[in-house]
Amino acid sequence: MSRRLLGGIATVLALMAIWPLIQLMGEGLQGFREGLVTLGPDGGRQILGTLTLLLGSAIAGTIIGTANGWLLINCRFPGRRWLRIAQLIPLATPAYLLSATLVDLGSRQGWRIHGLPWGIAVMALSTYPYVFLLSTESFAMSGRRQLEACRSLGVGPWSAFQRVALPIALPAIGAGVALMGMEVVNELGAVQLLGIPSLSAGILEAWQADSNPSGAICLALITLAIVLGLVICERRLRRRSRRWSDGVAGGDATAWPLHGARALSAQLLAILPPVISLGIPLIWAASNLDQLQSNLESDLLGLSLRSFLLAITAAGLAVMAALVLAIAKRWTNNQLLQSLTFLAGTGYAVPGTVLALALLLTGAPWQLAPLLLLLWGYSDRFLAVAKGGLDAALERISPNLDEAATGLGFNWQQVLRSVHLPLLRGPITVGLLLVFVDTVKELPLTFALRPFDFDTLSVRVYQYASDERLAEALLPALMILILGLLAAVALVPSLDQTSKQS
16 A cells, blocks of 8 residues: 555545534535524523533632642642542543432432532533643643742742742643533533533534524534634643743652641542542442342343444544554645644544534435444544544654664555554553543433434433433443543553653
């Protein structure tokens, strides 16, 4: 296979990833010209609800993630290493599962778990690890000399955080907040269970319930505009964050030992978010153990097998496409292809309901089967999850290895087989696992595109929660939780690497 053919295959894959969104924008522009696209009666409330939820979650998540990032990198107290790993646990708990269990437990105590404040709390707890991970990296790698100067002058950890570390880390924190925002805009189950008007729910309601495709397209375009703003902010802030690190890192990180009440306060601040996000579902599961036997007689096996096959197929497709795009990017200098591969990797930022609507518009003329559209949607949305790790791994492989191999007469396929693939075995494995688990947890895309009478674990949990039959969702919820924990465990080595660098 020539490099030109490799570039052609990569171009086709990249176009398949971005074509549904192009189709959606084309339909929207045509509708605007013809005056058919309107917000609908609830569009204003849904926009306001989404923006309010986004702002509230960002503020709460920033406080939790930044505080824990600083404490667990620059302070020393008992249990610090395990508490740092525990910050990944909230990634294992889908927001819709946390919302459903909160609603059920609250109803037993006579509490009404409903509305924006609860939504902000749930989304902040579910997404703050994005801020934590990026702020941790910034605190570990940036401004060490300044912090050491602060310590030599007798400045305490709080003053050093305010005056030095926080200003330096602001770009990284902002990038984490942007990633949080993408997850908040994508959320469907939690906002519906808590009765929060949102764009994600509004798109499905306009398309399916109200038979108002023009309204759905309008809401989808507004959602895309919000997400595009978040993506631009995230990219720019990441670049600024990298520049902050240049020339200031080096040596051992500053460490302020904490004792007594201060150490206890730090431990409580670090342990509460993961305990709440994992503990509430576990408490709910323990209170429903008497339902376990009856649930074993249901169609759990069929749901699990269906979810497993969908997830493993989507993971394989996404990783293979990501590998082709990453290799083509390395071996070709075509600027158009470079731009297309970049755009193909932005699908993770697109909310599931928006992507579902785009795929429905794209597949309608061809009468594509719903299951095929669903696999297309999974591969498109989670392509970036696999591609990011492969791109980063390939950047760490020196071009000198490629040049040495080609100098010995190897073509690019032999270099890939003999040099790249052995070195990429780790990123490929992690990418497969992460896409697998993300697919199992994904709700908006699955709910919108699944064939008739074709439920998965996530859809069944959401349906039971909506019908107030949460006891029947016990085992599907536990299986999603276990798979989510596996994804969190897969991220531990990278977190430990950051710790070693610090």
